Amino acid sequence: MRLNRSKLVGFAGLNKSYFSLFTSPFLALLTTLLVGVSAPAEVFSLGVYFLLATAFLNSYNNVMDVKSDALTKQGFPIPAGVITSAEAMAYSTSLAMLSVIVALRTLFVQIAAGAMLLLDLFLAFLYSTPKVRLKRFPVVKGSTLVSHTFLIPFIVAVLLTERNLLSYSMVIPPIFLMGLGIHTVQDIGDVRGDRFMGDKTIPLLFGTKKAVVFALSLVLSALxxxxxxxxxxxxxxxxxxxxxxxxxxxxxFREELWKNVFWGSSAVSFLTLASLLYRCCV
Structure with a gap:
């Protein structure tokens, strides 16, 4: 395989998704910092892990969803013919292996924390893999993504700082509910592809209007x-x-604004998470 500029751009594009390559790892790292992880080596290791694991989750999902992406996301690297499915799979596998290596470093520092990172990778694999495909189930899809961005990083940070998880669990429900609400909004834009792949999201099962009401009820419950x-x-x-x-x-009133609402609420989620986790675990 010859690597030229278009190939490199294609591999970089393979990491993209509504589940942002940079926003999600930053939220995960912010969570660990706010909980109290401060050792430079641990912060760097976790930051690298979150970036690699999110790149794996996105790239593997794009490999598995290539048929639906050909209908709804023709500009993505595989449907556009920039890279082949085999090349994309090799790239995604490499990301998974690198993620495992970084997770093993944490495993040697704190066994339970490292085990949680390996569990996170396993869930990222099950998220898109045929037969299981967690993303085809309503609520399970959003729960998996929120776990990757917040819940697992939170648990890992509590374990690394040797705190009692139950003592700080009161901040988990509102952040989790908020995250589920945001990902329900995201699903509104994927109805066509989800229908093609047989995924059962809330917008697909009940319609956009009821999905909006469901997302709104989740955010209001968090509030x-x-x-x-x-x-x-x-x-x-x-x-x-x-x-x-x-x-x-x-x-x-304006369902077509779903993408603006998704990105806007995602941006505000940084503030929500930071305000809830600030000095929560001291």
Missing amino acids: MYVVFLEVQLKTLAILSLLAQTAMVSLLL
């Missing part, structure tokens, strides 16, 4: 939970969730 939660930046957390509620509410 109501935070109202009764004791965190240092409670007001900021409430304001950020109110902003997300307002954005998702727009889709009740």
Whole structure:
């Protein structure tokens, strides 16, 4: 295989998805920092892992979804003919192997934390792989992605800092609910491809309007939970969730704005997560 500029651009493009290559690892790393991981070696190792694992999740998903992408995402590298499916699979496999190597480093530092990273990789594989394909189940799809971005990094950070997970678990529900709501909005844009692949997302099963109501109920549930939660930046957390509620509410009237709402609410999620996790685990 000859590597030219178009091939390199193709491999780089293989990592792209609505599940951003950079946003997701940054959220995961931010979670670990806010929980209290501070050793430079650990921060660097986790940052590299989150980047590699997200690249694997995205690239493997693009390999498995090549037929539906040919209908809805013709500009992606494989449908566009920039790289072949075999080349893409080799690249994705390489990312998985590198992710395992980095995860093993954490395993030698703290066994349970390393095991959680390996579990994360396994879920990333099951997310798209035929037969199992976690993404074909409603709610399970979003739960897997939220686990990759927040829940598993949170648990890993608590384990590395030798804290009691149960003592800090009260901040998990609102962040998880918020994440599920955002990923439900994301599914609105993938109805055609999901139908082709046989995936059963909320928008596909119940229609866009009911999916918006479902997403809105998740974000509102997170908001109501935070109202009764004791965190240092409670007001900021409430304001950020109110902003997300307002954005998702727009889709009740303008469904075509789903992509703007998805990216807008994703951006605000940084503020929500930071305000809820700030000094949560001291």
